[in-house]
Amino acid sequence: MGSGVAYRDNIVLTNAHVVGDKAQVEIILADATRTPGQVLATDTVTDLAVVRTERTGLPQIHYRTELPRPGETVIAIGSPLGFENTVTAGVVSGLHREIPGSAKQTEALVDLIQTDASISPGNSGGALLNTRGEVVGINNAYMKPITGAVSIGFAIPTSTAVDVADQLLEHGKAxxxxxxxxxxxxxxxxxxxxxxxxxxxxxxxxxxxxxxxxxxxxxxxxxxxxxxxxxxxxxxxxxxxxxxxxxxxxxxxxxxxxxxxxxxxxxxxxxxx
Incomplete structure:
Protein backbone atom coordinates (compact mmCIF):
# COMPACT_ATOMS: atom_id res chain seq x y z
CA MET A 1 0.00 0.00 0.00
CA GLY A 2 1.17 3.51 -0.81
CA SER A 3 -0.15 7.00 -1.38
CA GLY A 4 -0.73 9.21 -4.40
CA VAL A 5 -1.79 12.68 -5.50
CA ALA A 6 -4.33 13.76 -8.10
CA TYR A 7 -2.43 15.17 -11.07
CA ARG A 8 -5.00 15.50 -13.81
CA ASP A 9 -8.72 14.83 -14.22
CA ASN A 10 -8.11 11.06 -14.25
CA ILE A 11 -4.39 10.78 -13.47
CA VAL A 12 -2.72 10.02 -10.13
CA LEU A 13 0.96 10.69 -9.47
CA THR A 14 2.83 8.36 -7.12
CA ASN A 15 6.20 6.66 -6.59
CA ALA A 16 7.46 3.97 -8.95
CA HIS A 17 8.30 1.74 -5.99
CA VAL A 18 4.67 1.94 -4.84
CA VAL A 19 3.30 0.36 -8.04
CA GLY A 20 6.33 -1.86 -8.60
CA ASP A 21 5.97 -3.95 -11.75
CA LYS A 22 2.17 -4.00 -11.61
CA ALA A 23 0.12 -2.99 -14.65
CA GLN A 24 -3.14 -2.73 -12.69
CA VAL A 25 -3.71 -1.33 -9.20
CA GLU A 26 -6.65 -0.37 -7.02
CA ILE A 27 -7.03 3.23 -5.92
CA ILE A 28 -8.94 4.23 -2.80
CA LEU A 29 -9.97 7.86 -3.00
CA ALA A 30 -10.38 10.25 -0.07
CA ASP A 31 -14.15 9.67 -0.05
CA ALA A 32 -13.48 5.92 0.45
CA THR A 33 -14.65 4.93 -3.03
CA ARG A 34 -12.51 2.48 -4.96
CA THR A 35 -11.57 2.61 -8.61
CA PRO A 36 -9.31 0.48 -10.82
CA GLY A 37 -6.11 2.13 -11.95
CA GLN A 38 -3.90 1.41 -14.95
CA VAL A 39 -0.19 2.10 -14.52
CA LEU A 40 0.68 4.09 -17.64
CA ALA A 41 4.41 4.54 -17.11
CA THR A 42 7.12 4.58 -14.46
CA ASP A 43 10.56 6.17 -14.13
CA THR A 44 12.85 4.45 -11.64
CA VAL A 45 15.52 7.14 -11.99
CA THR A 46 13.27 9.61 -10.16
CA ASP A 47 11.01 6.96 -8.55
CA LEU A 48 7.84 8.40 -10.10
CA ALA A 49 4.84 6.81 -11.79
CA VAL A 50 1.57 7.92 -13.38
CA VAL A 51 -1.66 5.93 -13.02
CA ARG A 52 -4.90 6.43 -14.96
CA THR A 53 -8.10 6.00 -12.97
CA GLU A 54 -11.45 4.83 -14.31
CA ARG A 55 -13.11 7.54 -12.26
CA THR A 56 -12.77 11.03 -13.71
CA GLY A 57 -13.24 14.45 -12.19
CA LEU A 58 -10.39 14.26 -9.69
CA PRO A 59 -9.87 17.60 -7.96
CA GLN A 60 -7.44 20.09 -9.47
CA ILE A 61 -4.47 20.72 -7.18
CA HIS A 62 -1.86 23.44 -7.55
CA TYR A 63 1.70 22.17 -7.90
CA ARG A 64 4.17 24.86 -6.78
CA THR A 65 7.36 24.40 -8.78
CA GLU A 66 9.47 26.79 -6.69
CA LEU A 67 11.37 25.08 -3.90
CA PRO A 68 10.16 25.81 -0.35
CA ARG A 69 12.52 27.57 2.03
CA PRO A 70 14.24 25.87 4.98
CA GLY A 71 12.12 26.42 8.08
CA GLU A 72 8.88 26.66 6.08
CA THR A 73 5.98 24.69 7.54
CA VAL A 74 4.98 21.64 5.49
CA ILE A 75 2.30 18.97 5.82
CA ALA A 76 2.57 15.35 4.69
CA ILE A 77 -0.64 13.52 3.74
CA GLY A 78 -0.90 9.81 3.03
CA SER A 79 -1.77 6.39 4.37
CA PRO A 80 1.17 5.28 6.53
CA LEU A 81 0.87 1.67 7.66
CA GLY A 82 -2.67 1.64 6.26
CA PHE A 83 -3.96 4.53 8.41
CA GLU A 84 -5.85 6.37 5.68
CA ASN A 85 -5.89 10.17 5.37
CA THR A 86 -3.14 10.66 7.94
CA VAL A 87 -1.76 14.18 8.28
CA THR A 88 1.61 15.02 9.84
CA ALA A 89 3.27 18.41 10.06
CA GLY A 90 6.80 19.71 10.35
CA VAL A 91 9.21 22.03 8.63
CA VAL A 92 11.54 21.93 5.67
CA SER A 93 14.77 20.79 7.29
CA GLY A 94 17.00 21.22 4.25
CA LEU A 95 17.26 21.24 0.48
CA HIS A 96 19.47 19.55 -2.15
CA ARG A 97 19.73 16.37 -0.08
CA GLU A 98 20.77 12.89 -1.18
CA ILE A 99 19.70 9.82 0.75
CA PRO A 100 22.80 8.40 2.48
CA GLY A 101 23.85 5.14 0.89
CA SER A 102 21.62 5.63 -2.12
CA ALA A 103 22.96 4.05 -5.28
CA LYS A 104 21.17 6.68 -7.37
CA GLN A 105 23.50 9.61 -7.84
CA THR A 106 21.44 11.50 -10.40
CA GLU A 107 20.82 15.08 -11.36
CA ALA A 108 17.09 14.43 -10.95
CA LEU A 109 17.50 13.64 -7.26
CA VAL A 110 20.17 16.17 -6.38
CA ASP A 111 17.63 18.52 -4.82
CA LEU A 112 15.58 16.26 -2.55
CA ILE A 113 13.65 18.10 0.13
CA GLN A 114 14.39 17.00 3.70
CA THR A 115 11.59 17.37 6.25
CA ASP A 116 10.91 16.40 9.84
CA ALA A 117 7.21 15.85 9.13
CA SER A 118 6.72 12.19 10.05
CA ILE A 119 6.94 9.93 6.99
CA SER A 120 6.35 6.22 7.47
CA PRO A 121 5.91 3.17 5.22
CA GLY A 122 2.80 3.86 3.14
CA ASN A 123 3.41 7.62 2.94
CA SER A 124 5.45 7.12 -0.22
CA GLY A 125 3.87 8.86 -3.21
CA GLY A 126 1.77 11.17 -1.06
CA ALA A 127 1.77 14.95 -1.08
CA LEU A 128 4.05 17.27 0.82
CA LEU A 129 2.08 20.51 1.05
CA ASN A 130 2.76 24.03 2.20
CA THR A 131 0.31 25.91 4.41
CA ARG A 132 -1.53 27.21 1.33
CA GLY A 133 -2.37 23.68 0.25
CA GLU A 134 0.08 23.71 -2.66
CA VAL A 135 2.03 20.56 -3.49
CA VAL A 136 5.74 21.28 -2.98
CA GLY A 137 6.95 17.68 -3.09
CA ILE A 138 6.10 14.00 -3.46
CA ASN A 139 7.02 12.02 -0.35
CA ASN A 140 9.64 9.47 -1.23
CA ALA A 141 11.60 7.97 1.66
CA TYR A 142 12.64 8.25 5.29
CA MET A 143 15.61 7.29 7.43
CA LYS A 144 14.70 4.27 9.55
CA PRO A 145 14.97 4.59 13.35
CA ILE A 146 17.44 1.70 13.33
CA THR A 147 19.96 4.13 11.77
CA GLY A 148 19.60 6.38 14.81
CA ALA A 149 17.64 8.95 12.82
CA VAL A 150 14.64 10.81 14.24
CA SER A 151 12.14 12.38 11.83
CA ILE A 152 14.32 12.55 8.74
CA GLY A 153 12.18 12.22 5.64
CA PHE A 154 12.66 13.09 1.99
CA ALA A 155 10.42 14.33 -0.82
CA ILE A 156 10.93 14.78 -4.55
CA PRO A 157 10.58 18.47 -5.45
CA THR A 158 7.49 19.39 -7.43
CA SER A 159 9.56 20.81 -10.30
CA THR A 160 11.08 17.38 -10.88
CA ALA A 161 7.77 15.57 -10.38
CA VAL A 162 5.89 17.76 -12.86
CA ASP A 163 8.61 17.54 -15.49
CA VAL A 164 8.83 13.75 -15.26
CA ALA A 165 5.05 13.21 -15.06
CA ASP A 166 4.48 15.25 -18.21
CA GLN A 167 7.18 13.28 -20.05
CA LEU A 168 5.70 9.96 -18.92
CA LEU A 169 2.22 10.97 -20.06
CA GLU A 170 3.43 12.28 -23.43
CA HIS A 171 6.15 9.80 -24.33
CA GLY A 172 5.75 6.84 -21.97
CA LYS A 173 9.23 7.40 -20.59
CA ALA A 174 11.37 10.18 -19.15
Whole structure:
Protein backbone atom coordinates (compact mmCIF):
# COMPACT_ATOMS: atom_id res chain seq x y z
CA MET A 1 0.00 0.00 0.00
CA GLY A 2 1.17 3.51 -0.81
CA SER A 3 -0.15 7.00 -1.38
CA GLY A 4 -0.73 9.21 -4.40
CA VAL A 5 -1.79 12.68 -5.50
CA ALA A 6 -4.33 13.76 -8.10
CA TYR A 7 -2.43 15.17 -11.07
CA ARG A 8 -5.00 15.50 -13.81
CA ASP A 9 -8.72 14.83 -14.22
CA ASN A 10 -8.11 11.06 -14.25
CA ILE A 11 -4.39 10.78 -13.47
CA VAL A 12 -2.72 10.02 -10.13
CA LEU A 13 0.96 10.69 -9.47
CA THR A 14 2.83 8.36 -7.12
CA ASN A 15 6.20 6.66 -6.59
CA ALA A 16 7.46 3.97 -8.95
CA HIS A 17 8.30 1.74 -5.99
CA VAL A 18 4.67 1.94 -4.84
CA VAL A 19 3.30 0.36 -8.04
CA GLY A 20 6.33 -1.86 -8.60
CA ASP A 21 5.97 -3.95 -11.75
CA LYS A 22 2.17 -4.00 -11.61
CA ALA A 23 0.12 -2.99 -14.65
CA GLN A 24 -3.14 -2.73 -12.69
CA VAL A 25 -3.71 -1.33 -9.20
CA GLU A 26 -6.65 -0.37 -7.02
CA ILE A 27 -7.03 3.23 -5.92
CA ILE A 28 -8.94 4.23 -2.80
CA LEU A 29 -9.97 7.86 -3.00
CA ALA A 30 -10.38 10.25 -0.07
CA ASP A 31 -14.15 9.67 -0.05
CA ALA A 32 -13.48 5.92 0.45
CA THR A 33 -14.65 4.93 -3.03
CA ARG A 34 -12.51 2.48 -4.96
CA THR A 35 -11.57 2.61 -8.61
CA PRO A 36 -9.31 0.48 -10.82
CA GLY A 37 -6.11 2.13 -11.95
CA GLN A 38 -3.90 1.41 -14.95
CA VAL A 39 -0.19 2.10 -14.52
CA LEU A 40 0.68 4.09 -17.64
CA ALA A 41 4.41 4.54 -17.11
CA THR A 42 7.12 4.58 -14.46
CA ASP A 43 10.56 6.17 -14.13
CA THR A 44 12.85 4.45 -11.64
CA VAL A 45 15.52 7.14 -11.99
CA THR A 46 13.27 9.61 -10.16
CA ASP A 47 11.01 6.96 -8.55
CA LEU A 48 7.84 8.40 -10.10
CA ALA A 49 4.84 6.81 -11.79
CA VAL A 50 1.57 7.92 -13.38
CA VAL A 51 -1.66 5.93 -13.02
CA ARG A 52 -4.90 6.43 -14.96
CA THR A 53 -8.10 6.00 -12.97
CA GLU A 54 -11.45 4.83 -14.31
CA ARG A 55 -13.11 7.54 -12.26
CA THR A 56 -12.77 11.03 -13.71
CA GLY A 57 -13.24 14.45 -12.19
CA LEU A 58 -10.39 14.26 -9.69
CA PRO A 59 -9.87 17.60 -7.96
CA GLN A 60 -7.44 20.09 -9.47
CA ILE A 61 -4.47 20.72 -7.18
CA HIS A 62 -1.86 23.44 -7.55
CA TYR A 63 1.70 22.17 -7.90
CA ARG A 64 4.17 24.86 -6.78
CA THR A 65 7.36 24.40 -8.78
CA GLU A 66 9.47 26.79 -6.69
CA LEU A 67 11.37 25.08 -3.90
CA PRO A 68 10.16 25.81 -0.35
CA ARG A 69 12.52 27.57 2.03
CA PRO A 70 14.24 25.87 4.98
CA GLY A 71 12.12 26.42 8.08
CA GLU A 72 8.88 26.66 6.08
CA THR A 73 5.98 24.69 7.54
CA VAL A 74 4.98 21.64 5.49
CA ILE A 75 2.30 18.97 5.82
CA ALA A 76 2.57 15.35 4.69
CA ILE A 77 -0.64 13.52 3.74
CA GLY A 78 -0.90 9.81 3.03
CA SER A 79 -1.77 6.39 4.37
CA PRO A 80 1.17 5.28 6.53
CA LEU A 81 0.87 1.67 7.66
CA GLY A 82 -2.67 1.64 6.26
CA PHE A 83 -3.96 4.53 8.41
CA GLU A 84 -5.85 6.37 5.68
CA ASN A 85 -5.89 10.17 5.37
CA THR A 86 -3.14 10.66 7.94
CA VAL A 87 -1.76 14.18 8.28
CA THR A 88 1.61 15.02 9.84
CA ALA A 89 3.27 18.41 10.06
CA GLY A 90 6.80 19.71 10.35
CA VAL A 91 9.21 22.03 8.63
CA VAL A 92 11.54 21.93 5.67
CA SER A 93 14.77 20.79 7.29
CA GLY A 94 17.00 21.22 4.25
CA LEU A 95 17.26 21.24 0.48
CA HIS A 96 19.47 19.55 -2.15
CA ARG A 97 19.73 16.37 -0.08
CA GLU A 98 20.77 12.89 -1.18
CA ILE A 99 19.70 9.82 0.75
CA PRO A 100 22.80 8.40 2.48
CA GLY A 101 23.85 5.14 0.89
CA SER A 102 21.62 5.63 -2.12
CA ALA A 103 22.96 4.05 -5.28
CA LYS A 104 21.17 6.68 -7.37
CA GLN A 105 23.50 9.61 -7.84
CA THR A 106 21.44 11.50 -10.40
CA GLU A 107 20.82 15.08 -11.36
CA ALA A 108 17.09 14.43 -10.95
CA LEU A 109 17.50 13.64 -7.26
CA VAL A 110 20.17 16.17 -6.38
CA ASP A 111 17.63 18.52 -4.82
CA LEU A 112 15.58 16.26 -2.55
CA ILE A 113 13.65 18.10 0.13
CA GLN A 114 14.39 17.00 3.70
CA THR A 115 11.59 17.37 6.25
CA ASP A 116 10.91 16.40 9.84
CA ALA A 117 7.21 15.85 9.13
CA SER A 118 6.72 12.19 10.05
CA ILE A 119 6.94 9.93 6.99
CA SER A 120 6.35 6.22 7.47
CA PRO A 121 5.91 3.17 5.22
CA GLY A 122 2.80 3.86 3.14
CA ASN A 123 3.41 7.62 2.94
CA SER A 124 5.45 7.12 -0.22
CA GLY A 125 3.87 8.86 -3.21
CA GLY A 126 1.77 11.17 -1.06
CA ALA A 127 1.77 14.95 -1.08
CA LEU A 128 4.05 17.27 0.82
CA LEU A 129 2.08 20.51 1.05
CA ASN A 130 2.76 24.03 2.20
CA THR A 131 0.31 25.91 4.41
CA ARG A 132 -1.53 27.21 1.33
CA GLY A 133 -2.37 23.68 0.25
CA GLU A 134 0.08 23.71 -2.66
CA VAL A 135 2.03 20.56 -3.49
CA VAL A 136 5.74 21.28 -2.98
CA GLY A 137 6.95 17.68 -3.09
CA ILE A 138 6.10 14.00 -3.46
CA ASN A 139 7.02 12.02 -0.35
CA ASN A 140 9.64 9.47 -1.23
CA ALA A 141 11.60 7.97 1.66
CA TYR A 142 12.64 8.25 5.29
CA MET A 143 15.61 7.29 7.43
CA LYS A 144 14.70 4.27 9.55
CA PRO A 145 14.97 4.59 13.35
CA ILE A 146 17.44 1.70 13.33
CA THR A 147 19.96 4.13 11.77
CA GLY A 148 19.60 6.38 14.81
CA ALA A 149 17.64 8.95 12.82
CA VAL A 150 14.64 10.81 14.24
CA SER A 151 12.14 12.38 11.83
CA ILE A 152 14.32 12.55 8.74
CA GLY A 153 12.18 12.22 5.64
CA PHE A 154 12.66 13.09 1.99
CA ALA A 155 10.42 14.33 -0.82
CA ILE A 156 10.93 14.78 -4.55
CA PRO A 157 10.58 18.47 -5.45
CA THR A 158 7.49 19.39 -7.43
CA SER A 159 9.56 20.81 -10.30
CA THR A 160 11.08 17.38 -10.88
CA ALA A 161 7.77 15.57 -10.38
CA VAL A 162 5.89 17.76 -12.86
CA ASP A 163 8.61 17.54 -15.49
CA VAL A 164 8.83 13.75 -15.26
CA ALA A 165 5.05 13.21 -15.06
CA ASP A 166 4.48 15.25 -18.21
CA GLN A 167 7.18 13.28 -20.05
CA LEU A 168 5.70 9.96 -18.92
CA LEU A 169 2.22 10.97 -20.06
CA GLU A 170 3.43 12.28 -23.43
CA HIS A 171 6.15 9.80 -24.33
CA GLY A 172 5.75 6.84 -21.97
CA LYS A 173 9.23 7.40 -20.59
CA ALA A 174 11.37 10.18 -19.15
CA UNK A 175 14.81 11.27 -20.29
CA UNK A 176 17.06 13.25 -17.97
CA UNK A 177 19.84 15.60 -18.91
CA UNK A 178 23.01 14.51 -17.15
CA UNK A 179 26.25 16.40 -16.52
CA UNK A 180 27.77 14.14 -13.87
CA UNK A 181 28.28 16.63 -11.07
CA UNK A 182 27.08 16.89 -7.48
CA UNK A 183 26.09 20.47 -6.77
CA UNK A 184 25.67 22.63 -3.70
CA UNK A 185 24.28 26.05 -2.89
CA UNK A 186 26.62 29.00 -2.49
CA UNK A 187 26.00 30.47 0.96
CA UNK A 188 27.53 33.43 2.78
CA UNK A 189 29.25 31.03 5.21
CA UNK A 190 30.69 29.01 2.33
CA UNK A 191 31.67 32.21 0.57
CA UNK A 192 33.60 33.37 3.63
CA UNK A 193 35.26 30.01 4.31
CA UNK A 194 36.42 29.39 0.76
CA UNK A 195 36.98 33.00 -0.20
CA UNK A 196 34.69 32.74 -3.21
CA UNK A 197 34.62 35.79 -5.47
CA UNK A 198 30.86 35.48 -5.98
CA UNK A 199 27.86 35.17 -3.66
CA UNK A 200 25.71 33.16 -6.06
CA UNK A 201 25.89 30.17 -8.37
CA UNK A 202 26.08 26.39 -7.97
CA UNK A 203 29.27 25.06 -6.43
CA UNK A 204 30.59 21.75 -7.75
CA UNK A 205 31.07 19.35 -4.85
CA UNK A 206 32.19 16.33 -6.92
CA UNK A 207 32.30 15.12 -10.52
CA UNK A 208 31.72 11.65 -11.91
CA UNK A 209 34.91 10.25 -13.49
CA UNK A 210 34.48 10.19 -17.24
CA UNK A 211 31.20 12.10 -17.03
CA UNK A 212 30.27 15.16 -19.13
CA UNK A 213 31.40 17.64 -16.48
CA UNK A 214 34.77 15.93 -15.98
CA UNK A 215 35.31 15.66 -19.73
CA UNK A 216 34.57 19.37 -20.10
CA UNK A 217 37.22 20.17 -17.47
CA UNK A 218 34.90 21.10 -14.61
CA UNK A 219 36.51 20.47 -11.22
CA UNK A 220 35.32 20.24 -7.60
CA UNK A 221 35.31 23.74 -6.12
CA UNK A 222 34.29 25.40 -9.38
CA UNK A 223 31.26 27.70 -9.12
CA UNK A 224 28.94 27.52 -12.12
CA UNK A 225 27.55 31.00 -12.75
CA UNK A 226 26.23 30.60 -16.29
CA UNK A 227 24.84 27.63 -18.19
CA UNK A 228 23.45 27.57 -21.73
CA UNK A 229 23.96 31.37 -21.88
CA UNK A 230 21.63 31.80 -18.90
CA UNK A 231 22.64 33.09 -15.47
CA UNK A 232 22.90 30.61 -12.61
CA UNK A 233 22.23 32.09 -9.19
CA UNK A 234 21.03 28.91 -7.49
CA UNK A 235 21.13 25.13 -7.90
CA UNK A 236 17.47 25.30 -8.96
CA UNK A 237 18.44 27.66 -11.79
CA UNK A 238 20.97 25.16 -13.09
CA UNK A 239 18.57 22.23 -12.84
CA UNK A 240 15.91 24.25 -14.64
CA UNK A 241 18.33 25.19 -17.43
CA UNK A 242 19.36 21.53 -17.73
CA UNK A 243 15.75 20.49 -18.24
CA UNK A 244 15.73 22.74 -21.29
CA UNK A 245 18.66 20.93 -22.92
CA UNK A 246 18.88 17.75 -24.97
CA UNK A 247 21.39 14.86 -24.75
CA UNK A 248 24.29 15.44 -27.12
CA UNK A 249 23.86 19.21 -27.03
CA UNK A 250 26.99 21.29 -26.48
CA UNK A 251 26.34 23.86 -23.79
CA UNK A 252 28.56 26.82 -23.03
CA UNK A 253 29.23 26.96 -19.30
CA UNK A 254 30.90 29.69 -17.27
CA UNK A 255 32.67 28.76 -14.04
CA UNK A 256 34.64 30.69 -11.47
CA UNK A 257 37.86 28.95 -10.46
CA UNK A 258 40.43 30.53 -8.16
CA UNK A 259 38.95 33.99 -8.76
CA UNK A 260 39.19 33.52 -12.53
CA UNK A 261 36.29 33.19 -14.93
CA UNK A 262 36.57 30.29 -17.38
CA UNK A 263 34.46 29.32 -20.39
CA UNK A 264 33.93 25.57 -20.83
CA UNK A 265 31.75 23.46 -23.10
CA UNK A 266 29.71 20.63 -21.60
CA UNK A 267 28.24 17.94 -23.85
CA UNK A 268 24.96 16.96 -22.20
CA UNK A 269 24.68 13.27 -21.37
CA UNK A 270 21.56 11.19 -21.01
CA UNK A 271 20.12 9.29 -18.11
CA UNK A 272 16.89 7.37 -18.54
CA UNK A 273 14.98 4.50 -17.02
Missing amino acids: THAYIGASLGRVTSALDTRLGLPVDHGAIVLAVDPGGPAATAGIQPGDVIVQFADKPVRTVEDLLGHMRGTEPGQNVRTTVIRQNQEQQLTVTIGQQSD
